[in-house]
Amino acid sequence: MLPRALLAKFIPKPSTFSRFQFSQQRGLHSRNKKAMEFIAKGWNALKEVDRVIDYCELNDRRLIPLLNKAKENFELALEADNTNTHARYWLSRLHMKYHVPGANKAVAAALLVEAADMGDADAQYALGCHLRVENDDVHSDQQAFYYLEKAVDQLHPDALYLLGAVYLTGDCVKKDIASALWCFHRASEKFALAL
Template identity: 85%
Template sequence: MLPRALLAKFVLKPSTVVSPFQFNQQRALHSRNKKALEFIAKGWNALKEVDRVIDYSDPKHSGIVSLLRTAKENFELALEADNTNTHARYWLSRLHMKYPVPGANKAVGAALLVEAAEMGDPEAQYALGCHLRVENDYVQSDQQAFYYLEKAVDQLHPGALYLLGAVYLTGDCVKKDIASALWCFHRASEKGHAGAAIAYGSLLLKGVEVPESVIKFSLTRGAAAHRRGRNKGALAIDPVEMAREKFQIAAKAGCELGFKWLARLEEEEKRALTEEH
């Protein structure tokens, strides 16, 4: 065995000196990232304006075509500035696959979407999972869709959480698992997803039992949960109050169902008070 003193000579020690070359590399990387983000912001703003007017205009209108070209050019420039940027890939893929941009190519869009998903972009993973579930009929599409949805769920993408919750709730291509569905709906609602909040709240009012793991998580968020009487280690929830919290999340997001459920709860409470008296 080598003596400790001799072995230590071969072990690299962390250097406290930053070489000019390393500093220049970091500065160049930061500069590329910043430039790419600027291009993405310009492209996204142009696309947002298209979304605002396209339903009420001719898609071939010169103003819309000009905006789409601006978006495409900026997303392409973002990739030229930083080829590792997953957001630029995702938005460029979306442009090719969804919008009537001149030179649009769905094959190119699909390739970009797969690349962005494989590189870890949660929006791309969610979008790819949805495309595989809806637009493909071959045998393994459901399994592949589930794979990408789980990847997005790992990054707590609200849309993916909601969709995976629906899959667990219905038992579509996976074993039916109400507890997992509730967990997905709860986490998605915490991210502001209106559909997940409605689903979670309505399941509570139907009497579905909430798993203890979700109740513990709710306690850290200040949800309507409390300790059971004698057994201080056990947890319980007030289903009506927790449902109300979820419907409030949906209402805050502008969901009409959220307002309707809140009004219904209020009516039920007034009726109960009237009957008591």
């Protein structure tokens, strides 16, 4: 039998540390948290623009401070966390949809493609929709279908509905009623959860 002193070396002593101090769960990184704060501020500015835009001109001077605030916050979010896909998506949407000073459609397209390639479902859906718009110079139906499928893989409700319509009509793919029904069913489940 081993002496008690020798066994004491192998028996764990009560720790002075809390068992929650070294939690194995990964929390939200401070960069991500700061980026999400900037995104929330930018999104709130855009919501205010959307609220008042119906009562004024698209390039009204009163909207410029709100648009600049949104743009600045989305850019700060990207500076805080360069891998944040939400910041890329919202900044691209800001450049595409709104008359923000210094808007650049090429930058918007590049940001949207980057966000979609990084796995953001909203960006994949938006890019699929933009590529789906009829353009005689660009044959982008298969690219649009590719990005819509990637958004459907993440169960994006609008992408599910649109892809269901594509399968139902046979537009750019072989007509497939079973796949269309599956997409519509999943979309209805997602929309029901959102209500």
